[in-house]
Amino acid sequence: MTGAYRCQATASEQKNKAISSEFNINVVGIEKIxxxxxxxxxxxxGFIEVEVCANPKPELFWLTPDAIITPHVAGTSHYSVTHLHHKKIRLHRDGPATIVPYCYTSRLLIRNVTSSEEFQLLVKGETESRTVNLPIKILNVPRIATACSSPLVLGLLIMISSQM
Incomplete structure (x- = not known):
């Protein structure tokens, strides 16, 4: 991780110790998704919120089987996404929020969650790109939706059941 570092060397008999002056290291790349x-x-x-730690600030692309969603493009009627924001934490319950260096959050909003939702996140950094699958669990899926999640099949089943 980017930060200030100091090296220390000790002789085997522990009598002599050498400590370097402090130096800064700037790590470039994607550390965590x-x-x-x-x-x-x-x-x-519904929503999915992710954390990405990278230097410099990366670009995010939310991937579905049918779309690529970014905050720079107007969302579809089904998806929208927030801009990448600095991650903040509170050290004390009532204390001020502190920015976590090089860590960011983003949230994908899904209108009318379906049982067949699948998502990947593409993180594009200055020197590398990574694509990760986002494991999710859809809550309260009706049994008919888990058996046949295709809109066409669901429509046919509804039509057949209404004629009975």
């Missing part, structure tokens, strides 16, 4: 939280109730508004 993780899902912080997700809430995906079937048929309702």
């Amino acid at each position: 993780s899902t912080i939280h997700h809430h995906l109730p079937f048929g309702q508004l």
